[in-house]
Amino acid sequence: MTITQPDLSVFETLESEVRSYCRGWPTVFDRAQGSHMYDEDGHTYLDFFAGAGSLNYGHNNPVLKRALLDYLERDGVTHGLDMSTTAKRAFLESFQNTILRPRDLPYKVMFPGPTGTNAVESALKLARKVKGREAIVSFTNAFHGMSLGSLAVTGNAFKRAGAGIPLVHGTPMPFDHYLDGQVPDFLWFERLLEDQGSGLNQPAAVIVETVQGEGGINVARAEWLRGLADLCERRDMLLIVDDIQMGCGRTGAFFSFEEAGITPDIVTVSKSISGYGLPMALTLFKPELDIWEPGEHNGTFRGNNPAFVTAAAALDTYWADGQMEKQTLARGEQVERALRAIVDELPDGEAEYRGRGLVWGIEFTQKERANAIAARAFELGLLIETSGPEGEVVKLLPALTISPEELDEGLRTLARAVRETA
Known part of the structure; x- marks a missing residue:
């Protein structure tokens, strides 16, 4: 693909230096549909990024778009704080009937x-309010967000440094595979909990991602997650699963923890819950934990009614019959076969692949290789990003609605990018 130099002057002169994705993809995007994005010069890009997992159903999904347009055209409530609205009611009913009840999950829903x-x-x-304790345990290479509390349980040193102040009341433990199986699961964690001289205050909760996306596509085993849930129960700690990127079907099931057969005390959901890329987040928790006072945690934009509309449409369209999970797992097998072939072409030990559902990564021992591959993929018309503590993992995050043909096209492009950056 021949790409003319776009006019980026206004972005470079006016927008902050903090911008990042636009540096790796130096073009001006104009429109998007399904699994494709188009820049203002008419170039087409196959999207294996999906808004960092916010577009599980693709760009401008026609079913969700129609629901949104109909709602806006009838002057449906756009901004409602946490007032009761017809849009919120429709979402809550759909979420309860389509997601929670079939999985026997008792959660209360907080916006x-x-x-x-x-x-x-x-x-x-x-968690701190319920348990009356301050300490939270997180895991190596975790990523939970960029505000101060979330940064305190995030592992990445670069992101943590941006806080500018000490990040306290969080203690990291080894994630699954972190010690390469040389130490029994949770040996260190259990020992610290038992030892009155360890310096670890009794935690209120443990927060974990079942698959660490930003951390490098690190996949926790189901048995490891079950062991963690058991440890939390035995030691009177709440279990929080951060399902912000891996939920909403990314790993196959709607919640990424379903495969492990556990029921976390608290679950965080965002990104693709609206289905359309509209800002929306949920905090789910067991009813006995609902000890909030009215207004104790609030925010001006906690009730995004257009997002409720598209979220309900996504649930009704894609999660009522169980087919989405089967399709995602089938697409995941297609990706795994292609990544195996790519890695098999490389010298032994140069790369390894891993993933679940439709989130996959290839880690390169030459860490700078991943960025070179992502850059070449962009030149070839494929949008992929990197992850991991040093950007050493090429990360694949296509829409769940991608066709087998589109997926195959993108995987062929990826293979070409790998070969051409050797």
Whole structure:
């Protein structure tokens, strides 16, 4: 693909230096539909990024768009704080009937604010309130958001440094596979809990991602998650699962923890819950934990009614018959076969692949290789990002609605990018 130099002057002169994605994809995007984005010069890009997991049903999904347009055209409530509205009622009923009841999940639903970090902050605050303790345990290479409470349980040193102040009341423990199986699961964690001289205050909660997306596509085993849930129950700690990127069907089931057969005390959900890329977040928790006073945690944009509309439409369209999970797992097998072939072409030990459902990554021992591959993929018309503590993992996050043909096209492009950056 030949790409002419776009006019980026207004972005470079007016927008903050903090911008990031636009540096890796130096073009001006104009429109998007399904699994494709188009820049203002007419170039087409196959999207294996999906809004960092916010567009599980693709760009401008026609079913969700129609529901949104109909709602706006009849002057449906756009901004409602936490007032009761018909849009919120429709979402709650759909969420209860389509997601919670079929899974026998008893959760209360809280709308903490529009973003994932709002959900994490409210989860941490509620856990501390319920248990009357301050300490939270998180895991190596975790990512939970960019506000201060979320950063305190995030592992990445670069992101943590941006806080500018000490990040306290969080203690990291080894994530699954972190010690390469040389130490029994939770040996260190259990020992610290038992030892009165360990310096670890009794935690209120443990927060975990079942698959660490930003941390490098680190996949926790189901048995490890079950062991963690058991540890939390035995040691009187709440279990918080951060399902912000891996929920809403990304790993196959609607919630990523379903495979492990556990029921977390608190779950955070955001990104693709609206289905359309509209800001929306949920904090779910067991009813006995609902000890909030009215207004104790609030926010001006905690009731995004257009997001409720598209969220309900997404649930009714894609989650009522169980087909979405089967389709995602089938697409995941297609990705796994392609990644195996890519890695098999490389010298032994140069790369490894891992993932679940439709979230996958290839980790390169030459860490700078991943960024070179992502850059070449962009030149070839494929949008992929990198993750991991040093950007050493090429990360694939296509829409769940991507066709087998589109998926195959993108995987062929990825293979070409890998070969051409050797």
